[in-house]
Amino acid sequence: MSKLKPILLSTAFALSATPLMAQEEQFITIGTGGQTGVYYVVGQSICRLVNRETAETGLRCTAPATGGSIDNINQIKSGGMTMGVAQSDWQYHAYNGSSDYEGEPFEDLRAVFAVHPEPFTVVARADSDIETFADLTGKRVNVGNPGSGSRGTFEVVLDAMGMSMDDFALSSELRPAEQSAALGDNQVDAISYTVGHPNGSIQEATSTVDATLVEVAGPEIDALIADNPFYAKAIIPGGMYANNDEDTETFGVKATMVTSAAVPEETVYQVVKAVFDNFDRFKGLHPAFATLEPEEMVADGNSAPLHPGAERYFREQGWVE
Numbered sequence: 382m383s384k385l386k387p388i389l390l391s392t393a394f395a396l397s398a399t400p401l402m403a404q405e406e407q408f409i410t411i412g413t414g415g416q417t418g419v420y421y422v423v424g425q426s427i428c429r430l431v432n433r434e435t436a437e438t439g440l441r442c443t444a445p446a447t448g449g450s451i452d453n454i455n456q457i458k459s460g461g462m463t464m465g466v467a468q469s470d471w472q473y474h475a476y477n478g479s480s481d482y483e484g485e486p487f488e489d490l491r492a493v494f495a496v497h498p499e500p501f502t503v504v505a506r507a508d509s510d511i512e513t514f515a516d517l518t519g520k521r522v523n524v525g526n527p528g529s530g531s532r533g534t535f536e537v538v539l540d541a542m543g544m545s546m547d548d549f550a551l552s553s554e555l556r557p558a559e560q561s562a563a564l565g566d567n568q569v570d571a572i573s574y575t576v577g578h579p580n581g582s583i584q585e586a587t588s589t590v591d592a593t594l595v596e597v598a599g600p601e602i603d604a605l606i607a608d609n610p611f612y613a614k615a616i617i618p619g620g621m622y623a624n625n626d627e628d629t630e631t632f633g634v635k636a637t638m639v640t641s642a643a644v645p646e647e648t649v650y651q652v653v654k655a656v657f658d659n660f661d662r663f664k665g666l667h668p669a670f671a672t673l674e675p676e677e678m679v680a681d682g683n684s685a686p687l688h689p690g691a692e693r694y695f696r697e698q699g700w701v702e
């Protein structure tokens with residue numbers, strides 16, 4: 382009897398209409414960011430939902446910490462990762478071969494869906510006399526780690542403001558997980574992070590030392606928004622962080638899920654299905670997801686073509702034509 386069982390089981394699988402068979406395990410990796418950011422939670426949350434269906438789909442998902450957007454896009458390109466989270470500005474540049482991707486477009490980059498908004502965020506020690514971005518001149522500033530979208534966008538803002546790294550007394554490249562402690566320890570006057578709110582990193586920065594969110598606005602920023610479809614005005618609401626009761630005006634991008642055309646349609650379909658079939662559960666996994674609406678996640682922030690697996694799910698839901 383015991384010898385018959387596997388044969389019967391495999392017959393059942395052979396007859397099943399499920400394209401991915403349970404015995405064919407497929408490992409997928411989602412690139413995130415630092416552990417104190419929101420990307421890490423995006424990746425972990427998606428994997429949690431995907432892994433609930435492993436028996437059915439064969440997909441096993443992991444979401445390690447990474448250097449952020451640009452690192453994720455590059456790892457998807459090299460085949461080291463299946464999917465990743467990336468800022469909408471870096472999705473645009475990677476696909477179109479502009480900015481840091483000048484001359485090397487990643488034509489197989491594919492959009493999956495947009496997630497939460499990410500305001501460009503600068504936090505300064507209250508004792509540093511920094512009220513606007515221009516006040517960073519002569520100060521010690523953490524500009525972020527290379528490979529992060531945050532660092533890339535910081536350089537774009539510097540350029541737009543007619544400033545450069547040489548204008549700072551110090552420009553450090555600490556990762557998100559290290560920078561809040563450096564602000565508290567008075568190793569830097571200000572930190573920068575393009576990130577969803579609220580998040581653990583800015584919470585740590587504003588609760589360990591008297592620190593304020595810095596306004597990033599003015600004609601240079603207005604021009605940046607006018608010239609680039611992936612930038613928009615953004616507000617970090619007052620009352621979200623300790624000692625920051627007023628709204629902070631800045632600009633921002635969207636976090637987006639991206640993948641490669643080389644990833645099979647069925648794989649991306651199953652990941653998208655796991656998220657949107659369990660959308661209330663997904664939204665409950667981080668406060669930055671609280672305002673997400675499926676229709677906006679399909680329409681906003683994507684400049685690369687939609688991956689066919691995502692498109693199939695969205696069409697089934699009537700969210701795309």
Ligand code: GLU
Binds near residue numbers: 528575577
């Ligand atoms: N937007 C950041 C980046 O691409 C990451 C933010 C996060 O980890 O939540 O570097």
